[in-house]
Amino acid sequence: MTDSEEAVRTSARGWLTLQLAALGFVGVCGALKAGGGPGSPAPRGIEAVAGVLVLLALLLAVLAVYLVGRTAWPHAVGPDDPDRAARRLRTGLVLTFATVLLTAVAATSSWWPSPDTATAPATPAAGPVEVQVGTSTGSLCGELGRGSGALTLIVQGRTVDVPLSDVTSVTPVADCGSV
Template sequence: MSPHDEADPAYDVAASGAGTHARDELAGSARGWLRVQLAVVGFIGLCGALWTTGGPAGPAWLQWLAAALAVLAFALGGSAIFLVARVAYPVRETAPASALGDGAQSRTWGRLRGGTRLSFLALLLVVAATLTAWWPDTSGGGAIEVRDVGGQAWCGRLGDAPAGAVRVNTADGPATIPLDRVAALREVDSC
């Protein structure tokens, strides 16, 4: 019979209470981290829901990288929740708290530490995936609209012009407008 067996009359009740207190304290800490982890996974989902509906930003490889980072972040967040939930809400106990050795206690702490580290890693990955949306948009139409002082407008791409003039290559052919007649010049998506 082991010295920590419940059937043993020498069973130390004080040690049992201390072990239970330590386990409860660890579980309480894990429950707090579990809330944080759920918020992280919710943030990952929110970032996916708020993804811009406009045209994609950046090259295709960057979009695939962002998608892979987001999926990996979600998987790591789920794994982190699983690890910490095992500490926060243990399913079964096979031995009294005093009978749990230092090995079991250190494994429990290891799960909690591993889960929190995975949470931070998931958060970093989703931030990196979100940052790809800030890729500069260079897909501008390149079209220019030129209005003269009389209200007439030309739309097209800029071309080479003599000094003191603007040349616009329109669908109807090139148009050269003297700079002293230009009232407005602006970039547009298309003509």
């Protein structure tokens, strides 16, 4: 065995440890992806693409481990061509990095925003927010309402729009009856 053959084999044995870690990463991500199930907020198409990417990553990882393992421990008893072994090692490493990339892309589907949290108002679940609004002419107390271009309050059943230029303070209160 020549020095270049031994150098390629030693390098392949070192890289094989990293590859097995990548294969474990793909396996864990695949198990988590399979466990995502019906509660996932991502659209079905995105989930399907993520599942295919994880399976493709798993296949690439197995092929990469085979190529690098074959380089580290060749089947042939005779000498192995160092150039072919180096090409197998390079191909295995490229496939390993592609595996990690595909797995990372597939994992992004789990970060899909949930429809109920994306559109939920910033109010506590206990009920509407009541505020005391100070203006240049006095103050009002009521529930915040939806409006545009003004601060909308619902005061004793009436909707009052206060121009934002007149607002001097906004203070949350527990109950307008106590103010």
